Each structure stands twice: as C-alpha cells, then as structure tokens.
Amino acid sequence: MIRKTVVLNPAQYFASQSTQKRKFLELGRGTGKTTYLGYHDVQLVKQMPKASFAMVGSTYSQILSRLLPSVKEGLEMFGVYEGVDYVVGSMAGKKMGFELPFQSPDVFNNVIHFSNGSIFQLVSLDHKDSGRGLNSYAIVGDEAALLDEERLNINVRNTNRSQKAIFKKSPLLNSELFLSSTPLTKKGKWFIDAEEKSLRRPDEFYYLKATAKCNLSNLRPDYFEYMKESYTSDTIYNAEMLNIRPKEITDGYYAQLNPDIHYYTDHDNSYLESLDLSQVDAKSFNWRQDRDVNPNIPLIISVDWGANINSMVVSQMQGDTYKVLKSFYVKSPKILDHLFTEEFMPYYQGFPANLVKFYFDRTGNSRTANSKLTFAQQAEQLLRSGGWKVHMMTVGANPDYMMKFRLINSMLKDDGRRRLPKIRINQSNCADLIVSLEHAEIKDSSRGLEKDKSSERRKGVEQQHATHLSDAFDYPIYALFNEIFVNQHRTSEDIPLSSF
CATH class of the missing domain: 3.40.50.300 (P-loop containing nucleotide triphosphate hydrolases)
Structure with a gap:
C-alpha cells in the first residue's frame, strides 16, 4: 500500500x-x-x-x-x-x-x-x-x-x-x-x-x-446550477441532488403497480460467475445473463420516439405472463440509429429466435428529416441490416389515456379472476422504466383523466425518468390485450372498473 x-x-x-x-x-x-x-x-x-x-x-x-x-x-x-x-x-x-x-x-x-x-x-x-x-x-x-x-x-x-x-x-x-x-x-x-x-x-x-x-471544494463552483439543468423534473433533482424524498404517488397513472408483486430478478449467475473478473467490460452484459428470456420465441419491442430521447422496452409473452425484460434509451445528441446499433442489437446479438414484433405509436409514421423513410421504416431497416426478421405491428391511432389506464390497471390488479395475463417486470434490467412508471401521475383535463406528461417538456439529459419509457411500456400491452379486455368486460362478472 x-x-x-x-x-x-x-x-x-x-x-x-x-x-x-x-x-x-x-x-x-x-x-x-x-x-x-x-x-x-x-x-x-x-x-x-x-x-x-x-x-x-x-x-x-x-x-x-x-x-x-x-x-x-x-x-x-x-x-x-x-x-x-x-x-x-x-x-x-x-x-x-x-x-x-x-x-x-x-x-x-x-x-x-x-x-x-x-x-x-x-x-x-x-x-x-x-x-x-x-x-x-x-x-x-x-x-x-x-x-x-x-x-x-x-x-x-x-x-x-x-x-x-x-x-x-x-x-x-x-x-x-x-x-x-x-x-x-x-x-x-x-x-x-x-x-x-x-x-x-x-x-x-x-x-x-x-x-x-x-x-x-472538490467540485466545480456552479455544480448545483449545472446539475439542475440536467434534470427533467424537480422530483428527480430533489431526490438525487438534495436528498428530498419523492412523495409516494398512491393515485398515479399505474395505481395498481406493486413492487412486491410485479417486480422480479432472474439472472443466470452461472454465466456471470464464469466471467474473468479482471476482463469484465460492457460486452460481458448481454441477453445470456438473463434467465427470464426465452431464446426460442420472438422479442416484443416497442419504441417511443422523441427529439431529446428515444426509448425502447423489450418484452415477451410467456404462457400466462407478459414479461418486461429490458429497457433501453439514448439521449440527444444520439439519434434513433444509436438506440438500435449501440443498445438493442449489441445486447441481443446472437439471439436464437432472431425475430422481433415491433410496436410503436402513430408518430412512427412520420418521416425523418432529409429522408424518404418514416421513423418506423428507418428502425425496420436498421434491424434487417443487422440480421433481424421484423414483423411491424403498428397500433394505428393512439388510444385514449383513460382506456389504457383501465386496461393496464386491470392487468396489474392480478387477482386471478380475469383472462388477461399477469405483468411482471425485471427490476434490475428495467430500473429507469420502473422510475418512469412509479412517478407517472394522472391529471384531470378537458378530455378527462389522462397521464401527466409535463415531465417531458423540460429540456435536459435525464429524460429516462420522464414518461417516455412508460409510454413505450403501454403500446404493445394495449395492442395485444385491449380487445380481450373490452369483450371480457362486456360479458363477465369481473370486478367493476370503478374499484381502481
């Protein structure tokens, strides 16, 4: 020493x-x-x-x-x-x-x-x-x-x-x-x-x-002012910088979300323990460390596009459980390409099923600057050039926030009395998504109750804690399960939605 x-x-x-x-x-x-x-x-x-x-x-x-x-x-x-x-x-x-x-x-x-x-x-x-x-x-x-x-x-x-x-x-x-x-x-x-x-x-x-x-004495003189500009919300800034604890949002948009029920960890530690600890780098952490992923069935991916951040959530339908496996994001100045070429494709390189079902909202049909391709087409092209097979699963017009609220909270209710699948979220692979979900509030507007998106309006580099990732979480769930939910609610004796 x-x-x-x-x-x-x-x-x-x-x-x-x-x-x-x-x-x-x-x-x-x-x-x-x-x-x-x-x-x-x-x-x-x-x-x-x-x-x-x-x-x-x-x-x-x-x-x-x-x-x-x-x-x-x-x-x-x-x-x-x-x-x-x-x-x-x-x-x-x-x-x-x-x-x-x-x-x-x-x-x-x-x-x-x-x-x-x-x-x-x-x-x-x-x-x-x-x-x-x-x-x-x-x-x-x-x-x-x-x-x-x-x-x-x-x-x-x-x-x-x-x-x-x-x-x-x-x-x-x-x-x-x-x-x-x-x-x-x-x-x-x-x-x-x-x-x-x-x-x-x-x-x-x-x-x-x-x-x-x-x-x-060990930091730049304007450290707090500099960092405040980097946060998308006062809640996150106050917590991480000032030790002001976030209020518990008991009536948030994901009101039925319960960490004890909906979060899990499931890493393949035999793979991780086989690594040479002196040689571990970013490439060591890939889908092979995830025991919860089924390598033989397609990945469900959903993207939320944005000027300051592009976000992705990766899921799979496994039996009676909708598993949320991983979340990714890239922030400006990085662009949509980097979300696929630096995040998703390196992490899932060599994935045996080699097929994605791709969900996105209507803004995916908008053309990128100086390109004849839409955002979705550009993403599809990136995936195919990386050797992936792609099924485009567009969701059409964006659904009403209240419709999504009812569906998702019904699934999170998780009482075994519905035909809808359970939702489970890998907490170690989706840490930023979980913050986004737990801090998504609901507001009453002229259009009725909807998700409060105000956290997205402040420019900064911490957009992963705003509602972008939660939106990416919503898209495939609504597309896959809303019809089942609506038909079931019309004919079953399920618990009334007013109980949420």
Whole structure:
C-alpha cells in the first residue's frame, strides 16, 4: 500500500468517527460515496487481517458492472492498487505470496483478496444460496436502496457473526455499512426506514444525510446550477441532488403497480460467475445473463420516439405472463440509429429466435428529416441490416389515456379472476422504466383523466425518468390485450372498473 493523504469532507469525517455498528449513509450525487467506500474498506482490511467480509449487491450483474468498479476506484484513492495490494476473482494472490484468510474459500472467483489475507466475498441477493455458509466479520453494501431487505437478512446478515479474540478491540468488528442516494422507488423504503431506527436506538444505528454541498471544494463552483439543468423534473433533482424524498404517488397513472408483486430478478449467475473478473467490460452484459428470456420465441419491442430521447422496452409473452425484460434509451445528441446499433442489437446479438414484433405509436409514421423513410421504416431497416426478421405491428391511432389506464390497471390488479395475463417486470434490467412508471401521475383535463406528461417538456439529459419509457411500456400491452379486455368486460362478472 502506498501512503497517500486524503482529506475527508465533513460528511465523510462524521461517518468515519461514528461508533455505531450499523451505519446508513444517504448521500446525494457528488457527496463522495466512492471515496468513503474506499476509506471504509481500507479500514476493515487494516483492522482485521485474514478476516472475511461480505460485499453485497442486489444482483451479481450489478456487483460486476457498478459496485466493483466503485470499490476499485475508492481503494486507489487511498493508495491500494489492484495487482499489487489485492487481486480480484483468482488465486493469483496465493502465487504472489499473499496471506490466506482464516477460512479460505475453495474457489476465489467471487473474491477480492488482499495481501494481508483479508477477503471480500461478493454476495448477490438474486442468488438464493449466495452468502450462505459464509462467516463474515463485517458487511458492506453500496446502492443499498436496490437491496431486498428480506433476502439481505436471510442471506447476509445472518452470516455477520464471526468473532476472534484478536479483533475484540476493532471498532468495525461485526459492523454494517450501507450507502445509497435517496431511493426513487418504493423498493428502497427499507433503507430510509433506518433513520427512524437511529432515533429510537441511537447506540446501535447511525444515519447520516448529506448532499454535495459538503464537498464543494472538490467540485466545480456552479455544480448545483449545472446539475439542475440536467434534470427533467424537480422530483428527480430533489431526490438525487438534495436528498428530498419523492412523495409516494398512491393515485398515479399505474395505481395498481406493486413492487412486491410485479417486480422480479432472474439472472443466470452461472454465466456471470464464469466471467474473468479482471476482463469484465460492457460486452460481458448481454441477453445470456438473463434467465427470464426465452431464446426460442420472438422479442416484443416497442419504441417511443422523441427529439431529446428515444426509448425502447423489450418484452415477451410467456404462457400466462407478459414479461418486461429490458429497457433501453439514448439521449440527444444520439439519434434513433444509436438506440438500435449501440443498445438493442449489441445486447441481443446472437439471439436464437432472431425475430422481433415491433410496436410503436402513430408518430412512427412520420418521416425523418432529409429522408424518404418514416421513423418506423428507418428502425425496420436498421434491424434487417443487422440480421433481424421484423414483423411491424403498428397500433394505428393512439388510444385514449383513460382506456389504457383501465386496461393496464386491470392487468396489474392480478387477482386471478380475469383472462388477461399477469405483468411482471425485471427490476434490475428495467430500473429507469420502473422510475418512469412509479412517478407517472394522472391529471384531470378537458378530455378527462389522462397521464401527466409535463415531465417531458423540460429540456435536459435525464429524460429516462420522464414518461417516455412508460409510454413505450403501454403500446404493445394495449395492442395485444385491449380487445380481450373490452369483450371480457362486456360479458363477465369481473370486478367493476370503478374499484381502481
């Protein structure tokens, strides 16, 4: 390890001085989460040589794509370097003369191994057995708002029990650290609930809220003004930058949406665990990591076109379930072409069925500038040139928002009394879509009740949290199931729509 001087900002300093075993840090963007994560991890390694720690993520995909790069960056800030002070995902450390932990795992493919024998085992909550059998001395979790609390308790917290006499004076023995920005969706409520626990049990829980205002010496002078221009809505800006928690929209456009019912994770961890952790890059994350996709049936794709953003939702009809598998978007200055050539086609390259059913709204029939092709024809041409077979499934005139509202909420009702399929959404692959759905409000206009689209009117780069993706979600559902819904409602004894 190389000696480096790092000055902690006030939030980082107060967190470092807290003595509680369970720390929850709600930190806005720019506050210095990566720096504190690096500091904390270094302290664990120094205080408890040869100990085993659990580093937890919502999915193994999230660990590899976001958590692990943050950990490496944070460690480097404190003079701890990969390939010198630690290795990732291999037994190379043993060959380099590293100490081994007290309880050495049989394989090191999901382990960060430090030269003094300390290890972090990467634990993903989407793997039911991940973490089981582990005896850990501490827990670390970044992006904690994405974690499922029940799985966290069963798979990880139960392992945080190891004791050694030589560590009895270590302040971090059996500690927990969870960091996150303010949750944007209902799934993260467990994290902010810890604030109340810190008030009732201050000796056990430490809860800190901070924004980048405590870190201005490391940021551009106009950071907040600059970032405000980048957000499409005050709700998202207030949450991610100012730690102002979004109100729960109980009467939103997707009123029946329930995270406990409609969201799921289903990654093929055997594929992800086969990756060389030192060689993981963006190309490593593709449809092969998705266990919920059926490679033998067509993909349903739907696109919402726009000047500032082009959005796509990918789904499949599987038995009695309509599965929403993945969402994509590209923002200006990128154009429609990039949505297909840089997002959809690379992700689904080599997909065996090689067929898409393509849904879009009426604006898809508008011609692009300086082209004889419509938006839809241009997209079709891109797909075919990429080797895909395409069935164009135009929806004609855009349906009334209230008609879509009734249909979709009827399907989300999910009480087993209708012939309509269930809707299930892959939460790790559709994070931006979920924000779009949960924050889509309903308004009363001269035309009746409709989706509030005001979030789309502000120019900026965060349009993925406006209603664009939710519109792409709507198009195929309405086209596929509205006729069934209307006919069924006329003839059945279903629950009246007034109950929504």
